[in-house]
Amino acid sequence: MYLSFILLMFFGQKVQVRLMLLEVDGVVKRLEYMRNETKLLSLKTLKEVGKPKEDPTPELNMMLEQFLISPEGMDPAGLVWKLDHILNVRDMKFKDDVKKIAPEADESQVNNLENLIEASQAMNTIYRIVRHFYLLGKRTSSFYIILQIQMILPLVMQEAEALVAAAKAFSQGQPIGDGAGALVAARLMRGKEKRKFDRDIVAAETMMEGRRVIPLKAEGPGGNVGTPGDAIRQIIDENKGKIAMVVMVDAALKLEGDKTGDLSEGIGAAIGGPGTERFKIEEEAVKHKIPVYAIIVKESILEAIAPMKKEISEAAELVMARIRKLILDRTREGDTVIVAGIGNTVGIGQ
Amino acid sequence: MQARSPSNLYLYLMIAFSVAVLGYSVWMLYTSLLSMKEGNMESFYYTMFISLIGIMLALSSLTQIRRRVSILPKLGARVLTVALCDKCNFKMVRNFATGDYVFKETGKCQQCNESMYISQIYQEEPKKKQD
Numbered sequence: 001m002y003l004s005f006i007l008l009m010f011f012g013q014k015v016q017v018r019l020m021l022l023e024v025d026g027v028v029k030r031l032e033y034m035r036n037e038t039k040l041l042s043l044k045t046l047k048e049v050g051k052p053k054e055d056p057t058p059e060l061n062m063m064l065e066q067f068l069i070s071p072e073g074m075d076p077a078g079l080v081w082k083l084d085h086i087l088n089v090r091d092m093k094f095k096d097d098v099k100k101i102a103p104e105a106d107e108s109q110v111n112n113l114e115n116l117i118e119a120s121q122a123m124n125t126i127y128r129i130v131r132h133f134y135l136l137g138k139r140t141s142s143f144y145i146i147l148q149i150q151m152i153l154p155l156v157m158q159e160a161e162a163l164v165a166a167a168k169a170f171s172q173g174q175p176i177g178d179g180a181g182a183l184v185a186a187r188l189m190r191g192k193e194k195r196k197f198d199r200d201i202v203a204a205e206t207m208m209e210g211r212r213v214i215p216l217k218a219e220g221p222g223g224n225v226g227t228p229g230d231a232i233r234q235i236i237d238e239n240k241g242k243i244a245m246v247v248m249v250d251a252a253l254k255l256e257g258d259k260t261g262d263l264s265e266g267i268g269a270a271i272g273g274p275g276t277e278r279f280k281i282e283e284e285a286v287k288h289k290i291p292v293y294a295i296i297v298k299e300s301i302l303e304a305i306a307p308m309k310k311e312i313s314e315a316a317e318l319v320m321a322r323i324r325k326l327i328l329d330r331t332r333e334g335d336t337v338i339v340a341g342i343g344n345t346v347g348i349g350q
Numbered sequence: 351m352q353a354r355s356p357s358n359l360y361l362y363l364m365i366a367f368s369v370a371v372l373g374y375s376v377w378m379l380y381t382s383l384l385s386m387k388e389g390n391m392e393s394f395y396y397t398m399f400i401s402l403i404g405i406m407l408a409l410s411s412l413t414q415i416r417r418r419v420s421i422l423p424k425l426g427a428r429v430l431t432v433a434l435c436d437k438c439n440f441k442m443v444r445n446f447a448t449g450d451y452v453f454k455e456t457g458k459c460q461q462c463n464e465s466m467y468i469s470q471i472y473q474e475e476p477k478k479k480q481d
Contacts, residue, residue: 026360172448174429175471183452190453221451307429307473314470347471349453 017143020150024134027153028127034160035127038120038167039064045116045171049109050102059101063094063117064124084276088199094118108173108222111200112346115223116170119305123163130156158302165306170223175308175347180297181249181270183308183316184323185217185341186350194350197234200226202350208324210333211244216340223346228271229280235338241288244335246281247295247326249319250342251312254298261311262298263318265326270294271342291330295322308347361415368411375404427473434469435459446471 008015039060046056068090071082098114099105105113130149137146169176175183189204196202196219203216214235218226236243250270254260269281269292285292297315327337378401385393429446433456440461450456454468 022360022363172429172446173451174446174473175452186453221454307427308471310470310472310475313472347451349451 013143017141017146020146021134021138024130024137024146024150024153027157028131028134030157031123031127031130031160034164035120035123038123038164041167041171042113042116042120046102046113049105049113051104052101053103056101059097060117063097064121066094066121080276080279083274087274087276108220111222111224112170112173115344115346116167119163119167119170123160123167126156126160126163162302162305165302169305169307170346173221173223173347175313176305176344177299177303177308177312178251178305178343179308179345179348180251180299180312180315180319181341181343182217182220182345182348183313183341184249184319185215185339186220186345186348187316187320188213188215188339188341189217189350197231198227199230200224201228201231203231203235204350208337209328211327211331212334212336213327214336214338216338217348217350218343218345220345220348220350223344225273225342225344227277228340228342229277232281232338232340233284236284236288236290239336241290242336243288243290244331244337245326246285246290246292246338246340247323248281248292248340248342249295249323250297251299251304252296253304254300258298259311260299260303260309261315263315263322264296264298265322266294266296268292268294270296271340293326293330295319295326364411364415368408368415371404372408372412375401375408378404427475429471429473431468432470432472433457433466435462435464435466437464438462440466442466 043057043060046052046060050056068086071079071086073079094117095110095114098110098117102110102113133145133149136142137149166176168174188206188208189202192204192206194202194204197216200219201216202219203214206213206215216228216231216235218224218228232246246269248270250272252264252270254262269278269285271278271281281292284290297312297319299309299312303309303312323339331337378397382394382397382401385391385397431444431446431450433442433444434440438459438461440459442460450468450471452468452471456466456468458464459466
């Protein structure tokens with residue numbers, strides 16, 4: 001009894017470190033398996049859809065390790081435009097690289113492949129980071145290094161499982177939960193004449209309760225988020241600032257306990273990403289004193305990038321009712337309203 | 351290249367340890383009942399308390415492991431495509447096929463011969479097991 005107490009006192013932490021290392025080791029192997037699965041899926045889809053003449057594996061490996069260096073923030077003036085430029089270059093290069101290894105793929109297939117490789121890339125990064133902390137912890141036997149990674153393992157695994165589901169959805173072109181906003185905009189523009197904007201955005205014109213409504217979304221059905229900020233700016237400029245309001249519809253992360261597919265209404269630009277698009281919309285809205293309203297569809301991180309759930313798909317109808325109410329309450333007949341459907345439009349046409 | 355299946359050494363160790371703790375706790379529960387029969391109430395309370403804590407911890411650990419193992423199969427859920435007729439609202443639900451997308455025109459309606467379109471594509475909720 002006393003001996004075991006003394007042993008635990010001196011070796012307790014060592015035992016704990018060994019146990020934690022064993023747990024992290026299991027997770028690293030699971031992540032490696034998931035990383036390999038997503039990579040194989042990317043390779044298989046590339047070969048099936050793109051029909052490359054040479055083996056795309058070396059190119060794919062290079063794309064999986066691609067990185068982006070954010071602009072220096074010591075002098076924040078003009079930082080948004082620098083980041084926007086870097087993101088544009090990155091997007092164009094990534095798309096060109098995909099086109100090179102998938103020469104037979106059409107535009108929407110290229111977009112799906114791009115998203116699929118991005119999911120594999122994210123999976124690869126997660127695996128390498130966890131492996132880094134595992135090996136560092138093992139080498140130094142440092143309780144705190146291992147503890148750091150062991151504490152966040154459930155969250156890391158949740159994200160990794162979401163990425164595997166996303167890769168499967170992108171490989172088949174299935175709509176994902178993040179497409180809730182795009183689905184609403186697509187419903188509004190169905191059967192109407194479409195107009196293309198720069199960087200993969202489409203818009204149309206429709207009437208609702210006597211108001212002119214301009215719905216816009218990324219061009220589907222390929223996996224795409226487009227640059228809605230630029231399109232909204234252009235539409236506002238074309239209408240000389242005479243826009244009664246902008247309604248943004250997007251999927252947003254719910255808190256544990258919230259119901260998937262529930263709606264929330266708020267004020268401000270509902271758009272994720274690195275922030276450049278939100279900045280553009282806010283700048284333009286302030287310049288012309290245009291109110292920006294947001295309607296969000298609640299979902300978890302897994303639901304956002306996994307194939308769309310029925311509750312999310314059916315929430316589109318409820319969002320339409322909310323938009324109608326907002327338009328009736330906050331605008332007058334003859335006004336012009338922009339409805340921006342934000343999110344990845346994979347598997348959603350227009 | 352085939353992706354290597356992940357090792358589950360930690361998981362098996364945890365299961366073995368939890369089952370061992372559960373077995374030992376049940377045995378302690380039994381000895382506590384024997385102590386009660388013999389009238390040794392001090393030993394009864396002590397072993398009963400320890401055994402109940404052991405059972406609770408082992409069951410909680412096993413449930414946690416079960417939850418962790420059951421996450422992955424959920425990812426292979428079925429995806430359905432719903433085609434709708436614009437005119438007569440005839441609805442057809444089928445398995446998702448590559449190339450399907452929402453608002454794609456998809457053949458003629460079986461009832462009124464008008465064109466149908468895909469109105470929804472969603473992931474089917476896995477059926478919950480009956481207890």
